[in-house]
Amino acid sequence: MRLLIMQPHGWSRSSRLSRRSFAGGVAGTAAAAGLGAGAPAHAAPGEGAASTAETAAQTGERPFAAARGRHARRPNILFILGDDLGWADLSSYGSPHIRTPHLDRLARQGVRFTDAYSGSATCSPTRFSLYTGRFPGRTKGGLAEPIADKSVGLDPNHPTLASLLRGAGYATALIGKWHCGYLPDYSPTRSGWDEFFGNFGGALEYYSKLGLGGEYDLYEGDAEYKDLRYYTRVLTERASAYVRRDHGGRPWLLNLNFTTPHWPWTADGDTEESAEIVRRIKAGQKGALWHQDGGSVEKYTEMVQDLDRSVGAVLDALRASGQERDTLVFFASDNGGERFSYNWPLSGNKGSLQEGGIRVPTIVRWPARIDGGQVSHEPVFTPDWTATLLEIGGARPDRAHPLDGTSLAPYLLKGEKPAERELFWRVRGERALRRGDWKYYRGKGGADQLFHLAEDRREQADRAAAEPRLLAELRRAWERTDEELLPYA
CATH class of the missing domain: 3.40.720.10 (Alkaline Phosphatase, subunit A)
Known part of the structure; x- marks a missing residue:
């Protein structure tokens, strides 16, 4: 697993995280769990403040332990x-x-x-x-x-x-x-x-x-x-x-x-x-x-x-x-x-x-x-x-x-990895649903589109024709949630 570590002066390659980093918060197992289904284990080129310089740091995994005793107050x-x-x-x-x-x-x-x-x-x-x-x-x-x-x-x-x-x-x-x-x-x-x-x-x-x-x-x-x-x-x-x-x-x-x-x-x-x-x-x-x-x-x-x-x-x-x-x-x-x-x-x-x-x-x-x-x-x-x-x-x-x-x-x-789920959006004339790295989208033009966001954050490579079953599955998932909501007047 790889994890980006923010340094005081931009983004750079780092050594393994310290014991404290693994022990608290989104370090270690949480960081490893932070990748969406099918997501690459490093940032895509172009992401972050110094896009050409960004690299990933090799890490292992440790159980969450020290943070349990670090704080109890809300x-x-x-x-x-x-x-x-x-x-x-x-x-x-x-x-x-x-x-x-x-x-x-x-x-x-x-x-x-x-x-x-x-x-x-x-x-x-x-x-x-x-x-x-x-x-x-x-x-x-x-x-x-x-x-x-x-x-x-x-x-x-x-x-x-x-x-x-x-x-x-x-x-x-x-x-x-x-x-x-x-x-x-x-x-x-x-x-x-x-x-x-x-x-x-x-x-x-x-x-x-x-x-x-x-x-x-x-x-x-x-x-x-x-x-x-x-x-x-x-x-x-x-x-x-x-x-x-x-x-x-x-x-x-x-x-x-x-x-x-x-x-x-x-x-x-x-x-x-x-x-x-x-x-x-x-x-x-x-x-x-x-x-x-x-x-x-x-x-x-x-x-x-x-x-x-x-x-x-x-x-x-x-x-x-x-x-x-x-x-x-x-x-x-x-x-x-x-x-x-x-x-x-x-x-x-x-x-x-x-x-x-x-x-x-x-x-x-x-x-x-x-x-x-x-x-x-x-x-x-x-x-x-x-x-x-x-x-x-x-x-x-x-x-x-x-x-x-x-x-x-x-x-x-x-550090518990969230279960795969669907993020849902609806506005007048548009619909969208994300599951893992896949996004189903229908804009005001009325055409259903499918994008793989890990490879195409700019949403330019429509995979609808190549993945018709997945497109249909995500469309049905969007429609099931939509049926629970109030209709637009």
Whole structure:
């Protein structure tokens, strides 16, 4: 078996892992188990920050042992989402021009997932899949792609990651973008979070806090909160204060949902551009916030690097609080990248079920239980993290609302290889299912396609004609799951 080991200065060949690496987390047996069915035991050419230099390190296997006595306390959970961040927008994922030292350091200290996916291809359905641990199509609100009005939202009676962890003794907070419904019927504080500070809608202008409909959209709890500073700064300050706070000995869950690098394309200090967008919004210009006539690769780079610094500031606050070792930090994007994102070598972007629309950068760090410098090739998606965090946090799922995700706790902490399963996606006009290295895909053109992702991550070599039986089998598997879900109106 081979395992990629992240080094402080890029990727290089390494000697055998240390005893400690085998003893904790995704090292040793877990790393070996991290390969999907039929996956190569090393990274494909082109993957990672230094694609031509990447090599695999020869390892053996050891039983998971030392970690059992290393820690017993339930962790705090810091779950960070970027917004419309592409799979290769971090330098540790291959970006040739964006520098993300703080997130790269987080990856070196934990596990970098190469085959991790969002629960859907747009904002709110993925958030539904995270908060409920279920396919978006299980609930009416999850059918909106994304939510754009006050008619639907996350049912306050539906159990959530926050409500279940709160029932198990966690303090809970959501800071940043909610996008799972609007007041008066829907709110994080109605769905299990003790505290909420952020925006309800899918996007807002970074300074004025005006949303897609021209409404003011910054709230503390259910009341408007005035702060006209750059939004990413405001969220970073709030999150840093939360992790430094004394929670009375209770473990805590903080969902930190940045809007960066979602449009409009304004970085900290772009007050003139902000003022022009605000002028257009107030003049009634529909779509002004989409900023179709603005932005650039350079501006997008600036925004991603600002996101990286902001995450770094929150992690610094966590370290200063003395809780770093006992906090599980998760970082990912809510879906694939948008206009200026760097997704190579993936095809497609946000809104599509091609790899570029749903494969996202994903990093997990928990110093007390998971050793750093690990890379996992296990196919995973958003609902899995719900199940994982509930198990790690000692909370039981609600039997009336069974999870669609699989807990990765046995994989991360004991090295148990997950059973082969199917990852399912559905959006209007597209369908996709992954089993092992095979992906079944039907786009808006209506043709069924089959791709072997270990050999063809770009989804250019359609194997449908060569593998008709497998294609039919995966299509039936997709249709069986689809039959369980709510139909689109």
